[in-house]
Amino acid sequence: MSEIPAELKYTKSHEWVEDEGDGTVKVGITDHAQDLLGDMVFVELPEVGSAVGIGQECAVVESVKAASDVYSPVAGEVVEVNELLVDNPDLVNKDPYGEGWIMRIQLDGGEGGNLIDAEDYGVFITEEDE
Amino acid sequence: MGHKTPLYNEHVRHGAKIVDFAGWDMPLHYGSQIEEHRQVRADAGMFDVSHMTVSDVTGARALEYLRRMFANDAGRLDAGKALYTCMLNEDGGVIDDLIVYRIDDQRYRLITNAATRDKDLDWLGRHAAGFGIALEPHRDYALVAVQGPNARDKVHSVLKDATARAALAGLGVFRSTQLGQMFVSRTGYTGEDGYEILLPATQAPGFWNALYEAGVKPVGLGARDTLRLEAGMALYGSDMDETVSPLECGLAWTVAWNPPERAFIGRGRLEADRARPVRKTIGLVLKEGGVLRAHQPVYVGERVVGEITSGSFSPFLQCSVALARVDGGVTGECAVEVRGRRLPVRVVTPPFVRHGRSCIEEA
Numbered sequence: 207m208s209e210i211p212a213e214l215k216y217t218k219s220h221e222w223v224e225d226e227g228d229g230t231v232k233v234g235i236t237d238h239a240q241d242l243l244g245d246m247v248f249v250e251l252p253e254v255g256s257a258v259g260i261g262q263e264c265a266v267v268e269s270v271k272a273a274s275d276v277y278s279p280v281a282g283e284v285v286e287v288n289e290l291l292v293d294n295p296d297l298v299n300k301d302p303y304g305e306g307w308i309m310r311i312q313l314d315g316g317e318g319g320n321l322i323d324a325e326d327y328g329v330f331i332t333e334e335d336e
Numbered sequence: 337m338g339h340k341t342p343l344y345n346e347h348v349r350h351g352a353k354i355v356d357f358a359g360w361d362m363p364l365h366y367g368s369q370i371e372e373h374r375q376v377r378a379d380a381g382m383f384d385v386s387h388m389t390v391s392d393v394t395g396a397r398a399l400e401y402l403r404r405m406f407a408n409d410a411g412r413l414d415a416g417k418a419l420y421t422c423m424l425n426e427d428g429g430v431i432d433d434l435i436v437y438r439i440d441d442q443r444y445r446l447i448t449n450a451a452t453r454d455k456d457l458d459w460l461g462r463h464a465a466g467f468g469i470a471l472e473p474h475r476d477y478a479l480v481a482v483q484g485p486n487a488r489d490k491v492h493s494v495l496k497d498a499t500a501r502a503a504l505a506g507l508g509v510f511r512s513t514q515l516g517q518m519f520v521s522r523t524g525y526t527g528e529d530g531y532e533i534l535l536p537a538t539q540a541p542g543f544w545n546a547l548y549e550a551g552v553k554p555v556g557l558g559a560r561d562t563l564r565l566e567a568g569m570a571l572y573g574s575d576m577d578e579t580v581s582p583l584e585c586g587l588a589w590t591v592a593w594n595p596p597e598r599a600f601i602g603r604g605r606l607e608a609d610r611a612r613p614v615r616k617t618i619g620l621v622l623k624e625g626g627v628l629r630a631h632q633p634v635y636v637g638e639r640v641v642g643e644i645t646s647g648s649f650s651p652f653l654q655c656s657v658a659l660a661r662v663d664g665g666v667t668g669e670c671a672v673e674v675r676g677r678r679l680p681v682r683v684v685t686p687p688f689v690r691h692g693r694s695c696i697e698e699a
Contacts, residue, residue: 244558245370247649248627248656266675268627270369270562270649273675296370 208238208331211303216327217279219261222303223321226310231280234307235267235298238331243269246295251287252309258284260320265308267298276308279321286310337361341386342478342537346544350554358451360387362557369558373651376526376563377692380484381555382547387450388479390534391457394443395469402436402444405463407582407600409592413438418510418521421590422582423448423459424602428609429578430585432456433570435523437512445519447479447532449572463601478540482552483530483563485692488522491531494546504531525560527567527690565657566650568619568686574630575617575645575659583609584661585645586617586686613664615642619686620658621696626674628658628681635671635678644672650688653696657688 210216215223220239224232240246250266258264258278265276287309291297298306322330338361347354352363363384365372375381393402402410408421418437422430432452437445448456457473464471482491492501500515507513509529512521519534535543548554561571568586570576576585583591583606591606592598622628628647633640642662650657658681662670671678684696 244365245368247370250626266626268649270558270651273627273629 208236208241209303210236210238210324210328212324214303215279215321215323216330217277217321218330219277221276221279223279224307230282230285230310230312232307232310233276233279234302235276236327237302239274240299240302240306243267243274244271245269246298249291249295249298249308251289251291252284254284254287256284258282258311267295267308278311280311280313282311282314284309285312339387341384342476342540343384343386343480343544346541347384347554350548352554352556355557357557358387358449358453360450362387363554365556365558366554369556369562370651372553372555372559373562375553376484376528376555376559377652377689378484380482380487380490380530380552381559382544382552383481383483383555383557383560384478384544385481385532385560386478386540389446389448389450389453389456389473390477390479391446391448391460391471391473392439392443393446393460393464393469393471395467396442397467398442398444398469401464401467401469403598404467404600405460406434406436407591407602407606409598409600410436410438410444411598412592415440416511416513418512418523422576422587423456424582424600424606425578426601426605427578428581428602428605430572430576430580430582430587431459431578433572433576433587435521437521439514451573474534476537477534478537478543479532479534480540480544480547481524481526481530481532482547483524483526483528483555485528487528487530487552490547490550490552491533493550494543525567525569526563527569527687528563528692562648562651565646565648565659566652566687566689568659568688570617570659571646575661580661581606581609581614584615584617586659615661616664616666617645617659617661617686618666619684619688619696620644620647620660620670620672621653621682621684621688622656622658622672622674622679623682624655625677625679626656628656628672628674632658633673634660634662634666635673636666636669641666641670652689653694659686
C-alpha cells in the first residue's frame, strides 16, 4: 500500500502539493506514481522564473520503463527547483514526499486547481487500480 | 489470468511485481530493476525464462531439415554445441531468433521465443513433413538462466554430485550437457558468463531456492531487457520482425553464406540484399538530456534516416543507450528527437557492455 500523507493535497495526475505557508507550494509526485513508474533515471526540471498554469506540463520524470509528464497543480511562477534530482533522480523513488520534491511555485493569487485531499486520493488510486 | 511458470509462487514470495508478457504472468522486478541489473553485472542473478518454448527435432534427416530452416548452419555443430540463428521467411524476414543445440546426430533442441510460439511451431511443423522428422515441444519444464561473473561458481556450489560439478567446470562457451534430468548450456542473454538450465517443473522451485540460498538473486524481465540492450543483443519484436532481414538488424554474423549451395529459406532475398545498400543497425549513446526510447526518429541534419528500435537507460554506463535501424549510408553525427528536442548522440558499434566492462570508451 502506498503512503499518502494526510497533510498534503493531491491531483488525479498523481502530483502532491504542500502549502509552505508563505504563498508558495512545494510539488512532487506521489508514492503511488513513483511505484508505478519504477526506478527513476532522469528528471527534467522547469526553468526557475517560468510561469505555469493549472494542468500545464512543467517537468518530466523518466524511469527505466517510461517517461511521464508532471503537471502543475497550481498557477504561478516556479521559484525553486530541486537541483539534487539532476544527479540523483532516484530520490523520487526513495523519498517522494521529502528529498524527492520537484519544484516550488509562487501562487499567483488565483484559486488552486482541482486538488483533492488525502482520503479522496486514496480512494481514487484504489478505484484506478481496479 | 495468464499462464504461470513452475516458479510463479517463488516470484510472488520474493515480492515480484507481476506483469503480463505474451500471455504469461512474469516478474518485471522484485523491488528495483536497476539493483537487479547491477547484481548480474557484479555477481550473479537468476531469471525465470520458462515461458520460452523448448522443442526437440528428431529423425534421420534432422540436420538436413535444420540446414534448410535456419540462416545459420546447424551443420557446423558437433555434439553438445549450440548455435544462435534466425529462422527466415521466403522474403528473408525474421520469423524468430533462436538457439539450436545438437544433442546427437539425430536429435536437436530448439529454444525459441514465447511470444512467437504458435507461428514458430506452425512454420517448423509445415516444413517438417517432407523430411520425415518429428517436432516435439517439451511440456512441464522450467528454464532458469543464471548469469553474472560468479554465476557458474554458484551453480556448481548447489550441485551435490562431484561428477556433475566437474562436467560443468569443463563446459565450454556455447556448449551444453545433460546432467541427470538437467540440461545445462553455457549460454545467456546478458553479456555475462553463466548458464541456462532446463529442468523438470517439479524440481524447479527446489533448485531456485537452493540458488537463492547460495546468494543468487532473482532478476525480473525489466533488468533482462536492459542487460541484453547493454550487451547489444537484438530483441525479437523490437529490433527485428518479419519485415526485417538479419542483415538489417545487426545479425549478419549469424548468416552462414558458405557453402553457397546450402539453400536455406530466405537465402535468395539475402543474396540480393547483400549486393545493395540496405538499412543497418547502429548503437547510439546519449550522455545527458533524456532517455532514448523505441520509435524516436534519428536525424542526420534535417533528414530522418531511421528510428530507434530499442532504447533505455544503461544502469552500468549511467547514460542512455539505444539500438537504431538507419539507412545504410549513415556514418558519423546523428541526432535523436527526444520529447520534442533534437539531441546529438554518439554512434557506436554495439555491444555497449560485455563481461562487466564498457565497450564504448572514447578513444
